Amino acid sequence: MRADVLADLLAKLDDCAAEPDSIAEFRRLIESVGARHGFLEPIQARRVGFARQLLDARQSRTDIRDRLMARFSVGESQAYRDIQAALKIVPIRS
Numbered sequence: 001m002r003a004d005v006l007a008d009l010l011a012k013l014d015d016c017a018a019e020p021d022s023i024a025e026f027r028r029l030i031e032s033v034g035a036r037h038g039f040l041e042p043i044q045a046r047r048v049g050f051a052r053q054l055l056d057a058r059q060s061r062t063d064i065r066d067r068l069m070a071r072f073s074v075g076e077s078q079a080y081r082d083i084q085a086a087l088k089i090v091p092i093r094s
Contacts, residue, residue, distance in 0.1 A: 006034045010046055029071050044082070047072050051086035 009030050013023050031043050047068055054064045061083055068079040 006030065006039050006043075007046065010043070024071070024073065027071075031072075037062065043072075044085075047078075047082045048085045048089070051083050052089050053081075055086055 010027065013030075016023055016026075018026075034043060050071065051064050051068060054067065058081055059067075059081075063094055065076060065079040068074055068082055069076065074082070
C-alpha cells in the first residue's frame with residue numbers, strides 16, 4: 001500500500017454515510033495498518049491539516065484539542081503537539 005492510497009482512503013471516510021462510531025473504528029483500523037507499514041506521516045499530516053482548518057475557522061485550542069482527540073483517537077498531549085505544528089503553518093489569505 002502506498003502512502004497516497006492510505007491518505008485517499010482516510011479522506012474518503014469523511015464522505016461515508018455510516019454511523020460515526022463505525023467510521024471512527026474504520027479510521028483507526030486504516031491508521032493502524034498504515035502505521036505497521038511505516039506510513040505515519042500522512043496520518044500526522046491529516047491531523048495537523050485538520051487543526052489548521054479549525055484554527056483558520058477561529059476555533060479555540062481547547063475545542064480543537066477535543067475534536068482531534070475524538071476524530072483521530074489521539075491523546076491530549078498528541079493533540080496539542082498537532083496544534084503547535086498547525087500554528088507553524090502560515091494560513092493562506094485570499
